[in-house]
Amino acid sequence: MTDLSSPSQAGAGPVRLVAASPVAVIEIDNPPVNATSQAVRAGLLAAIHEVERDAEVEAVVIACAGRTFVAGADIREFGQPPREPHLPDVINAIEACSKPVVGAVHGTALGGGCEIALACHARIADAGAGLGLPEVKLGLVPGAGGTQRLPRLIGVEAALDLVSSGRTVKAAEALRLGLVDRIAGQDLRQEAIDFARELIGKPIRRTGALPANGMEAEAAAKKLLEIRRKARGAEAPGKAAELVLLAASLPLKEGMARERETFLELRSSDQSAALRHAFFAEREVARVPGFDSAEPRPVQRIGVVGAGTMGSGIAIAFADAGFEVKVVETSEQALAAGQARIADIYEKQVASGRLTAAARDERLGAIRYGVGVDTLADRDLVVEAVFEDLEVKRALFRELDAILRPGTILATNTSYLDISLIADATSRPAEVVGLHFFSPAHVMKLLEIVRTDRTAADVVATGLAIARRLRKIPVVCRVCDGFVGNRILSRYRQQAEYLLEEGALPHEVDAALEAFGFPMGPFAVSDMAGLDIAWARRKRLAPTRDPRERYVDVADRLCEAGRFGRKTGAGWYRYEGGRREIDPVVTALVEEASQRRGLRRRPIPPEEIQARIRAAIVNEACKILDEGIVERPLDVDVVMMHGYAYPAWRGGPLFEADRIGLQPILDQVMERAGKDGPGWEPAAGLVSRAASGARFYP
Incomplete structure (x- = not known):
């Protein structure tokens, strides 16, 4: 165990250096996501310089406080002139450190956070951690060496996939790729310190000094063509892929210069402005004027009426989010078909590796089945997904209204019909709302929350809270034929x-x-x-x-x-x-x-x-x-x-x-x-x- 009983501590800002012998810890503490603000960059650079000067320190761990490692750039600095120190200079200083540096990753290491991890001489991750370079999703490319260091660490082909798609990889895949060296057990921070101690006195493995084996020209050209085709007009994925391929032929310094040039070019592009708008709009859309103060109702038990394609997808979406779900149909035959449909979707997810068998069993266990709506009397929310016919839905809502206890919310998944007329069939129009899922409901992220003139504010707030839990993007709208989309x-x-x-x-x-x-x-x-x-x-x-x-x-x-x-x-x-x-x-x-x-x-x-x-x-x-x-x-x-x-x-x-x-x-x-x-x-x-x-x- 490293003796940290009497460490010296420097730094009062978002970066703290806990200098102990022989392993120091540099801790970034910049809530909520430890973004690489100017203060973080300056503090990190100062801490590395202090480590170099301190003869008592023989190795370093870079870790983060709170719920995550560095999860990207500070969005408050978007559109502002860059201020020194620039992130590439900080990252270069980490990699050039004469003492071994271990990155301890928990939560997510995204964008600049992943680039910080790449610059460390070794990486250990929490089992639930995720790493990625998602810059292409904002119309950018990594700007602090990500396109040059990643292919040197995990190979050009794997790097092409990650950088051009912007996808995040979980710790297990990161270990297989070589993006991290170890997965921690119970105590990430302590295991990172122990790892750093092991590296003292050994040759330092600097990512930027590793060779990047190139692809054959024909294979590279084919891959670039495929990436551009998938991008459907977006520029950044192809530009990012070109930079990754350059890593095999250019020294790190020259490759980073090309990367920075491309980053600055794209940052001022129309596409990047559009993607930044999309990024902020996705977050702003759930903050609906007039509903900020409404308290959502507690909802845990869900009823789904209809086990067809939409009903099955809706049931899966709720089960995946940890709700207790009951699916009902009009006959045993229809119910059996719906149950088989749900089981088949989960089986395909297991076969593709997207879900473990244990998780499948847990989610299937969260879904129960019944014939007839009278079995839904104990539900907090009931969603109908029956045939798109006004009178069919009105009759169903009259029946549900007579069965469900006061306070239960009635939701319709109609795509076009007038929800006010459906609500009028009940004695509780204030508790009727549209929850328009898009098909397939367990995959598509959009959820239109449709309110009538009489839908209660706390019912709309409940819809927004449910959307967050389902990891959907909600848009609140009023009633018209077809709503918005x-x-x-x-x-x-x-x-x-x-x-x-x-x-x-x-x-x-x-x-x-x-x-x-x-x-x-x-x-x-x-x-x-x-x-x-x-x-x-x-x-x-x-x-x-x-x-x-x-x-x-x-x-x-x-x-x-x-x-x-x-x-x-x-x-x-x-x-x-x-x-x-x-x-x-x-x-x-x-x-x-x-x-x-x-x-x-x-x-x-x-x-x-x-x-x-x-x-x-x-x-x-x-x-x-x-x-x-x-x-x-x-x-x-x-x-x-x-x-x-x-x-x-x-x-x-x-x-x-x-x-x-x-x-x-x-x-x-x-x-x-x-x-x-x-x-x-x-x-x-x-x-x-x-x-x-x-x-x-x-």
Whole structure:
């Protein structure tokens, strides 16, 4: 045991040096996440210099107080001129230290925190620790040697994966990769001190001096191409990968200079500004004006009505978060199918290595099953996930209202229906709320929390608290057809169908949107979700549709032919062995629709497709804001990025409209389609807020 009974202590700031013989401890204490602020950088550099001067100290441990190791940069310094000492200089000083330095990692070592760990001569991690270089998620590359030291430590191929994806690796994987040397048992700090003592007098292993074995040129080029393809237009992943590959051919100093140059270039880019907006919006969206003081209700016992795809996913999401779940169905047969569906999802997670068998058993044990809603009388919250039909849901809520005790919250997972009408079927409309999960519910992070005019403030606050526990990103909105996401989706899908009548084909529209940055275009997404869902909504709205409204019936004809998408083997495309293929049957239907409309088909370039879809999205977003469905533009941006895969490097549709201006979008539409053509009408309908060029983000 190291004798720390009478250490000398220096430093009153966020970095403390506990100088003991023979192992000193440098402790960073900068709550909440020990970010690398200017004070931390200065304190760390001063501590290393003091260690060098102190003859009694023969080795050093760098550790952190609180719940985590250094978890990244200080966000309060974003956008400010950098102040000395710069992090690369501090990290170089750690690596150059003449005495062995051991990093003791707990919590997360991210970004600059991971780079500090890389500069240490050895690393020991708590079993629950995570390490990563997530800078690409902010449109950046590591800026303090991460792209140069990581490939020297774990190899170029593994480093390419981590740096270009920004993913965090847990301690066990970090040990396999060689990113850490040991995993601690019970006492990380003491084991780190013991590790440092072992290294006294031995040759120091400096990460920056290790060789980085390169990849063959052909393999490297193929990997770069794959990374850029996955990035779908984001610049940072490809730039980060290029830097990692340079580590094999450049000395550390030159590689770090190139890294710093790229970092500074990207920091001032539009993409980085957009991704920083996305980062802050994800955190701000849960702070909803007017609900700050409302106290959430205690919720632990959850009921889920319906064990289909959505109900099963919702049950898993709650079980994963530690809730007690009961799933009910109308028959033993339907219940058995739902139970098998849930078990299958967990089995696949175990098979892929994402979950241990023990964790699977624990989560399956948290879910119980029953037939009939009368078994839910003891629940704190009941979520319905039954057929998307207003009268079906109203009847269910009347039945639940008679069974559930006072104070139980009733939630509907409806995608489009008027929740006020569902709430009116109960004697407790104040306790009815929409919890609109996105499919698959146990995977997708977005959760729309829909409040009626009578939903109680503490019920909304409970929804927000549940979202935090589920690790979802919540957006609070009011009632309208489709809420935020599906309302916007219906408008831009409508515009996509107009494009079909005028000359485009489904695969051309999808390709243009994928080139824009979406992972899938609207027709491929429709096939995956199932065309019958939107068809049911169109039939519901048909009696109230304005007869003057332009209506494209190709999707209806597909549904009438039993083509509901992937699940039936055919929709907008046909599917052979799971592969999506262009279908001549659909081409013929589209061309016939043009003839019936009396339109001469013309080639429509990708730029026009993109401009018109963007105009439709921004148009509807403006209307949603003007109607008060949401409070802030960032609510729309978050919904579109996390529910509909709007490219995060664009920052969301309204942030992007601020950046590029709305008039260019309109100009593109009008130039491409012609002022008198059918394609310009939806864009010309932009509401006054948008048409005037008013900014969404002051």
